[in-house]
Every structure is written in C-alpha cells, then in structure tokens.
Amino acid sequence: MTHRTVIVGAGIAGVSAAAALRSAGYDGTIDLIGQEPELPYRRPPVSKEIVRGDKSADEIRIKKAEWYEQQGIGLRLGASVVGLDVDARAVRLSEGDPLLYDHLLLATGGRARSPWQAAGVRTLRGLADVPRLKDELAAKKAVVIVGAGLIGSEIAASARGLGCDVTLLETASLPLPRLLPPELGQMYVDLHRAEGTDLHTGVMVSSIEDHDGQTDVRAVDGRTWTAPVVVVAVGMDPHVELAEVAGIVIASPADGGGIVVDDRGRTSAPGVFAAGDVANQPNGVLGGRHRVEHWQGAQNHGTAVGKVMAGGDDAFVEVPWCWSDQYGANLQVAGWPEGSHDMVVHGSIADRDFIAYLLDDGVVRGAVSIGRPRDVRSARAWIGDHARLDEVLEPSA
C-alpha cells in the first residue's frame, strides 16, 4: 500500500521536510497544505526587501512551481485545515474529502500577536500583510512601531530608509532584549538614534485607539504618541489549535508554548510530527526545552524531521542562529547570548565590525557579530561543543 504523508504548513519547515523526504528516497504521496494562497516563500525578506519594495514576491519563492511537480509533491495552497482525527489518521480540509495519512507533519508556524485592534494598527507576518503597509511607508507616512524585537527593529530601519518619521517603542530597557546582552543592546540604541529613529525604551503600552483619522498609542505612564500608522510587533503565537483540539500535548505558555515534540520531532500522537516555529523541542545543547523562531532553525528542523519521517533515526541538535539587517548592518546572533555572561569582544563595536563571545565560566554560550559571519560560523560549532573560548581561539585572533 502506498505510504501517505500530509504536511500542514507550507513555510520553510514544511517545504524542507518535503524536500528531505524525497531526498531520502521516500516514494509515497506527499500533500503539502498551505493556508496562504502564495507559492511558498522565504519569510525573512518580508520585513526588509519586500516591505521596502526592493524585491517582488516572486523573487523570494522557496522553490519554483515546477519543483513541486517534479518532486511529486501535491501543493494545496489557500487551503484551511479544519480538523484532525489522530485515531482515524485523517486531516479534514474546509473543502473536499478528508486526507488520510500514515505520517502527518504539523509545521503550522504562528501568527503575529496583536493585542490591539484599532483601525490604524498593522502587523507583519506574511505577504498578505504587505501591500497596505508598503504603500503607507512609500507615502512617507509617520509610523509608530510597538516592539523593538527583530521584526519591529527591521521595520523601523526599512521605514527610515523610505524617509518615514519613525517612532520605536520598547517595553524593555533596551532594544532586541530577547537576543542581546545589555552592552550590545546599547549599540542598537545608538544605531537607531544615529539613523533618526525616535526610540523610547521602558514604554509599557496600555492602549492603542483611533482618533480623528490618526491612531494614539498610550503608555501606562501617560505618554502618548500619535501617527496614522501603528505597527505592532510584539512577537508571535504558535498555531497550536489544530493539535490542541486533537488532544496532542501542548506546552504551557510559560514553557514557550507550541506543540511538544521529542528530539526526532515526534508529538504525543502516533505518526504525528511537528517542526519549525510551532515545535516546542528539547534543547540538545543546554538541556531543557525551547521553541525557536528563526529561519535556519525552521529549515533545519524541517529537514531533520523529514528524514525521520522517511525512516531515519537521527536526533535534532542545533545551536540557534539568526541574522538581522538594520540600516545596512548585518547582525548575526548564535546560541544563547542574552543572559548575564562574561563577554569577550574582538574588533570594534563602535565601528560595527566585531564579534562578541558570551561566556559562562569560560565556556562559549553565545556569539553576536556584525560583519564577521565566518567567525560566527566557528562560534556556532564551539557553542555546540561546550568549548572553552581560551582553548579554541587562535592566539593571533
């Protein structure tokens, strides 16, 4: 009997899993179901080249349309999965017959968190969010951005590049608080200000309301910012509902949320796997569990779980790594630099040409760099090996 694989979610994790299945010689059916009507695309450029208008959607496709045909992958775009029966091993779509599976991969990603609903509020997660915001930025409208994480910071840089007046608000005392240690967060304070972005930290937003064609962002301390456009970039919530209703084990929000998987991507239901942003997975380096919301993590997790679905048995262990482009500076972050650690810096932070190693008792736990991607690559391996910096660094470095 033909083996049937259904993949729900056509982002990078789902597409990578499909590719890995075929590379491993899997010859059963693959149905790849995408909620968005778009041919699968790379999400990282959305907050950068796409919203700036520097690239078109067709320039960021993960694979060409022909690839899915050549690989025998049944792509169903703009399709909603409305039910999952893990006993009958069936996925129900909003239209048509249920899809029966032997293996199911949930690679459902997440949605932009949006606690406020005012008419001027925008969020940015996918291509569908782009046209209106892109037009508003191109028209040089003033914009207030709530949240100076990666997406908020990148939109701020994109909007400044287009000549908008940009106000960037952050609850924490420094930008990129989940990513950077304080010394390096300060570098981004300086960078935003040097580029003309009006950054305010320590701002706890209490309400966002429309007011005479403008939108007011009010902080708990009474400060108020007003603009025609307000972008809310305060993180994402994983799409767990389908799994949850089916009785699959979900992590609590305090544990990062998401669908609980083991180191092979297996969920609590037989034959059901999860990968990418939605997966709450074991942290194979530091222990414990985590959920990773970066491109490379989703890509490599999808690939690894796809191999397991094809019959492999390798655990997925990876050091998180991500990059960000803001005002032309390419930031790379590896491992877990955000905690309180010792820091060793090579190069110049002020010149934005450096790598900073974050250490716990001499062991490399994280690395942050601008302009030195090769050094970050080495650091990723050291972090995975629990290497001591003084033992791996060349004396000349």
Place this chain on the structure above:
Amino acid sequence: MKRWECQQCGFVYDEAEGWEEENIPPGTKWEDIPDDWTCPDCGAAKADFVMVEL
C-alpha cells in the same frame, strides 16, 4: 579574486579561500560554482549573492 555576499544572511564566499566544507577548493571562481549551490548558512540561492568589495 572576488568575494560574494549572501544578500539574505550575510555569508561571504571568498574565491581565494573556496569553501572546504563542500569541497570547493581555494581559487574557485564564482562562475565555476554550480548554479544549484545554496548558501551554506541560510540556504538562499546562488542568485541571491552579490559581489562585494571588502
């Protein structure tokens, strides 16, 4: 010898150094790298690289 940077993630391919991990020897010119080669870091396509002066 030229250097090519991935426009997505910042990875730099240096013709002088090649890319040992994938058996691309030092001195390999950009045009001699297969078109289906992808960025070792982020998986972006060869077409997503641009030549950089460093």
